[in-house]
Amino acid sequence: MMPRLWLAIAAALLIAASPRPGHAGELRVCADPNNLPFSDAQQSGFENKLAELVAQALGKTVSYTWWAQRRGFVRNTLKAQACDVIMGVPVGYDLVETTRPYYRSTYVFVSRQDRDLDVGSLSDERLRQLSVGVHMIGDDGANTPPADALAHRGITGNVKGYMIYGDYRQSSPPSRLIEAVENGEIDLAAAWGPLAGYAAKSSPVPLRLTPIGDEAKFAPLKFQFAIAMGVRHGDHTLHQQLDDVIARKRAEIRELLVSYGVPLGVDAQHDAAQ
Amino acid sequence: MLRIVADTVLRSRGWLLAFLFSTGFSLAPVAAQDLKQLSADDNQWVMAPKDYTNTRFSGLDQINAGNVAQLKLAWAFSVGADRGQEAAPIIINGTLYIVAPYAGVHPNQVFALDATTGALKWSYAPKPNLAAEGVACCDVVNRGLAYDDGKVFLNTLDGYTVALDANDGRELWVVKVAEVNLGETITMAPLVVKGKVLVGDSGGEMGVRGSLTALDENSGRIAWRAFSTGPDKDVLIGADFKPHYDWMKGQDLGVKSWPADAWKLGGGTVWGWISYDPDQNLIFYGTANPGPWNSNQRPGDNLWTTTIFARNPDDGSAKWGYQVNPHDLFDHDEINENVLVDLNISGQDRKALIHPGRNGLMYVMDRTNGEVLSAEPYDTVNAVNGVDLETGRLQPNELKQPSLNRTVEDICPAAPGAKDWQPTAWSPKTHLLYVPHQHLCMNMKTSEVGYIAGTPYVGATVDMYAGPGGYRGEFMAWDPVARNKVWRIKEELPVWSGALVTAGDVAFYGTMDRLFKAVDAKDGKVLWQFRAGSGFVGQPVTYKGSDGMQYVAIMSGVGGWPGVIANAALDPRLRNGALGFTGAVQDLPAYTVGGSSLLVFSLPKPATPAAEQPKEKQ
Numbered sequence: 001m002m003p004r005l006w007l008a009i010a011a012a013l014l015i016a017a018s019p020r021p022g023h024a025g026e027l028r029v030c031a032d033p034n035n036l037p038f039s040d041a042q043q044s045g046f047e048n049k050l051a052e053l054v055a056q057a058l059g060k061t062v063s064y065t066w067w068a069q070r071r072g073f074v075r076n077t078l079k080a081q082a083c084d085v086i087m088g089v090p091v092g093y094d095l096v097e098t099t100r101p102y103y104r105s106t107y108v109f110v111s112r113q114d115r116d117l118d119v120g121s122l123s124d125e126r127l128r129q130l131s132v133g134v135h136m137i138g139d140d141g142a143n144t145p146p147a148d149a150l151a152h153r154g155i156t157g158n159v160k161g162y163m164i165y166g167d168y169r170q171s172s173p174p175s176r177l178i179e180a181v182e183n184g185e186i187d188l189a190a191a192w193g194p195l196a197g198y199a200a201k202s203s204p205v206p207l208r209l210t211p212i213g214d215e216a217k218f219a220p221l222k223f224q225f226a227i228a229m230g231v232r233h234g235d236h237t238l239h240q241q242l243d244d245v246i247a248r249k250r251a252e253i254r255e256l257l258v259s260y261g262v263p264l265g266v267d268a269q270h271d272a273a274q
Numbered sequence: 275m276l277r278i279v280a281d282t283v284l285r286s287r288g289w290l291l292a293f294l295f296s297t298g299f300s301l302a303p304v305a306a307q308d309l310k311q312l313s314a315d316d317n318q319w320v321m322a323p324k325d326y327t328n329t330r331f332s333g334l335d336q337i338n339a340g341n342v343a344q345l346k347l348a349w350a351f352s353v354g355a356d357r358g359q360e361a362a363p364i365i366i367n368g369t370l371y372i373v374a375p376y377a378g379v380h381p382n383q384v385f386a387l388d389a390t391t392g393a394l395k396w397s398y399a400p401k402p403n404l405a406a407e408g409v410a411c412c413d414v415v416n417r418g419l420a421y422d423d424g425k426v427f428l429n430t431l432d433g434y435t436v437a438l439d440a441n442d443g444r445e446l447w448v449v450k451v452a453e454v455n456l457g458e459t460i461t462m463a464p465l466v467v468k469g470k471v472l473v474g475d476s477g478g479e480m481g482v483r484g485s486l487t488a489l490d491e492n493s494g495r496i497a498w499r500a501f502s503t504g505p506d507k508d509v510l511i512g513a514d515f516k517p518h519y520d521w522m523k524g525q526d527l528g529v530k531s532w533p534a535d536a537w538k539l540g541g542g543t544v545w546g547w548i549s550y551d552p553d554q555n556l557i558f559y560g561t562a563n564p565g566p567w568n569s570n571q572r573p574g575d576n577l578w579t580t581t582i583f584a585r586n587p588d589d590g591s592a593k594w595g596y597q598v599n600p601h602d603l604f605d606h607d608e609i610n611e612n613v614l615v616d617l618n619i620s621g622q623d624r625k626a627l628i629h630p631g632r633n634g635l636m637y638v639m640d641r642t643n644g645e646v647l648s649a650e651p652y653d654t655v656n657a658v659n660g661v662d663l664e665t666g667r668l669q670p671n672e673l674k675q676p677s678l679n680r681t682v683e684d685i686c687p688a689a690p691g692a693k694d695w696q697p698t699a700w701s702p703k704t705h706l707l708y709v710p711h712q713h714l715c716m717n718m719k720t721s722e723v724g725y726i727a728g729t730p731y732v733g734a735t736v737d738m739y740a741g742p743g744g745y746r747g748e749f750m751a752w753d754p755v756a757r758n759k760v761w762r763i764k765e766e767l768p769v770w771s772g773a774l775v776t777a778g779d780v781a782f783y784g785t786m787d788r789l790f791k792a793v794d795a796k797d798g799k800v801l802w803q804f805r806a807g808s809g810f811v812g813q814p815v816t817y818k819g820s821d822g823m824q825y826v827a828i829m830s831g832v833g834g835w836p837g838v839i840a841n842a843a844l845d846p847r848l849r850n851g852a853l854g855f856t857g858a859v860q861d862l863p864a865y866t867v868g869g870s871s872l873l874v875f876s877l878p879k880p881a882t883p884a885a886e887q888p889k890e891k892q
Contacts, residue, residue, distance in 0.1 A: 032727065032728070035727055035728050038728040068409050068727075069725075069726060069727050069728060070409070070726055070727065071479075071726070073726075088728065089725050090723050090725050090730040091723075092723045093723050093724070093725050093730075094723075135729060136481060136539065136566045136567065137566065137724070137726060137729075137731055137733070138478075138479040138480060138481060138565055138566025141568060141676065141718065141720065141733055141734025141736070142568075142722075142724055142731060142732075142733030142734060143566075143567075143568050143571070143731060143733075144729065144731045145731060145732050147568075147571065148568065148570070148571075148678065148720075148732070150571075151568060151570040151571040152570060152678050156533040156536075156570075156571055156572065156573055157533045157534050158534070159533070159571070160535060161481070161536065161539055161566070161567065161571075163457070163480065163481035163539065163566065164726055164727045164729055165409075165456075165457050165480050165481065165727065166456075167453075167455055167456050168409050168455040168456075169455045173727070174727050174728065174729065192728070192729045192730065194728065195728065195729070218678075219679075220678070220679070220720055220721045220732060221678070221720070221732050222732065225723075225730040227730070
């Protein structure tokens with residue numbers, strides 16, 4: 001990461017935990033300063049652009065509370081009253097009250113196109129031989145669903161874990177998993193679609209993205225998630241306003257997501273290939 | 275590799291906040307003195323566990339079972355950060371040193387106070403890494419400072435060890451031991467052995483590879499580092515290594531007992547207690563759980579996680595190891611203290627080590643070779659079926675194994691174990707171990723939707739609730755020879771404070787519902803209690819002031835992981851979500867909110883100071 005960027009993050013974190021009085025004219029957003037394609041301190045992530053879009057529709061301006069989106073993120077930002085909305089959370093995430101979803105994406109397999117791997121299911125027998133990268137979460141009993149599904153099949157020896165947290169001095173630490181595919185460190189990665197789709201757009205080598213199509217086979221694990229915005233429990237006014245904007249701006253939001261390479265709904269493969 | 279390079283910071287990393295007051299204390303240099311000798315002086319409390327054997331026993335008896343009912347608050351002090359106060363004060367030459375959690379205006383601030391009057395002598399504030407609080411894995415606690423040869427040693431959450439001049443708080447050296455941007459943090463109290471400051475790391479959930487590092491106390495230079503996973507050369511396993519049991523013998527088991535490369539993100543951090551036996555020249559400590567892999571992703575024993583190590587403090591080489599929980603399923607770190615006592619077991623004198631396991635078993639081991647002599651359940655245990663004393667292997671209960679497709683119900687103990695970091699105390703008078711612990715069971719199922727760094731996932735839902743009998747904590751006295759509980763006090767909430775026991779036959783502990791208690795060490799009768807401003811998760815200590823009075827000190831202020839567990843008390847079946855997400859003390863208004871007070875107690879002072887000369891220890 002550039003030193004300048006690091007300073008910006010540090011300065012932002014300095015003020016993070018202190019609750020600030022909200023202006024009626026402000027959309028106070030809680031966000032990670034170093035997590036593209038979602039958000040960063042330069043406001044170049046799609047959740048930053050979405051915040052602008054939403055604020056504009058509500059006649060407000062955006063202000064940020066920056067905090068690494070990890071354990072304690074909701075507690076130190078939204079619940080600490082430092083900000084009022086998290087732009088992206090899965091529906092059913094009960095630390096917050098979720099709005100109506102504004103997109104649905106999927107975990108995908110990522111490989112180099114020149115490898116010509118058409119693996120599209122976690123039941124594929126080739127997964128026993130290939131070197132497969134997954135993201136590790138690390139909280140008790142928690143992991144990314146593809147990682148758990150592979151373990152459930154007894155596929156562990158050829159699975160390489162990449163910490164979702166990574167090294168926070170580098171930009172967007174979760175991207176290391178995709179870079180490992182690009183540089184041939186692993187044959188295949190199983191990653192959350194928005195991250196993979198964005199990386200594929202700027203990859204030095206052409207990447208192939210294939211949605212993980214296993215819907216119910218590994219229940220209660222799932223690989224598709226609907227994403228909404230999150231507000232504090234009980235903040236029904238803002239919830240309602242955001243629902244309205246999501247309904248009114250559906251087309252613009254979709255356009256924004258597609259421009260970041262986010263695989264959307266069942267058309268994930270098609271969208272990613274653009 | 276970045277993390278094993280000693281990054282000695284040349285510029286000052288901190289501020290001296292309060293300058294020396296000209297009256298009330300001496301600037302005379304503290305004479306170099308062997309720490310073992312120093313710890314035998316009951317007027318002082320020179321290391322968090324009181325002495326190298328980790329007894330937390332004091333020979334002082336001015337306060338005793340007959341008069342403890344008269345105990346009064348003598349003075350108090352705020353460390354200025356209302357988070358979990360787990361630190362033990364240390365007292366050397368009339369000065370009390372205390373460290374604040376990594377929170378507030380000056381995270382991990384250190385204070386030196388006149389131990390008799392509470393007057394502030396100096397204060398030091400490390401320069402915090404601004405990103406650390408958001409990046410650190412779990413908590414902001416600090417378990418205490420260390421002292422040797424005129425220097426006070428501080429571990430900061432953001433990964434530094436700092437040496438300060440004990441007289442004036444001047445910074446002597448600063449060394450980076452852990453990289454917080456990789457999730458490595460430090461919460462444990464360092465221990466100084468033979469001129470080396472021993473420092474372990476925290477952050478197993480973040481993919482940290484656990485290790486114990488020895489720093490030269492004069493320069494801060496790294497003398498050795500012993501990893502908890504990986505090849506023998508990294509674990510400092512060599513020709514001297516002789517585990518008692520065959521299944522721990524072999525080459526590079528820290529690699530072979532894992533799927534390929536999984537040991538590299540293997541956990542086994544070292545955030546608990548270290549004890550030392552000068553006669554054998556061995557240190558003893560336990561490693562944490564394997565992580566960040568779920569159990570089904572890491573078939574194998576996952577050595578050397580949840581392992582008790584005996585090492586030579588000079589070069590770190592391992593003498594023996596004993597893995598408490600092969601292939602840990604339940605987050606049962608074994609970082610708990612190892613109390614070194616000599617016991618007569620079945621007519622034989624044994625150099626013993628008592629390890630109250632996270633898994634609910636009270637291990638009594640031979641500390642010369644790592645043999646398990648007994649492993650008796652001291653709380654409700656059904657997750658395992660005890661230890662096979664022939665093989666030394668823990669016997670798992672297949673019915674309680676976590677599974678993807680079903681809810682596993684009624685697992686005891688719950689993830690925090692039957693006892694966590696909170697240290698026990700041993701009385702050589704009563705031959706009993708005083709054990710503060712929790713009494714919790716849990717249900718586990720995979721279904722919770724989680725979200726981290728922009729990535730949704732499916733996590734485990736853990737419902738923790740009171741164990742059989744409907745209470746959540748206990749303070750009890752354990753006879754390690756007879757292998758039974760002599761008495762117990764049931765507590766509504768988990769007992770997350772440490773214990774202290776004295777020659778006055780009084781045992782002390784604190785509760786999360788704000789009571790600091792003194793009980794009769796012989797029968798557990800409550801003799802005195804004090805209701806504080808916040809709950810207790812700290813460590814009681816005792817010492818003698820320059821006025822001849824015996825003082826008992828403890829930090830008040832609940833927080834951190836106990837917050838999660840105390841949450842369960844509001845509704846016994848309350849779903850906690852993924853562990854750690856609800857850890858804020860602010861979520862517990864029904865019992866307590868955070869605090870930051872050092873409380874110091876004594877008997878009422880006699881009318882004339884000379885009238886009552888306290889008895890000296892025999």
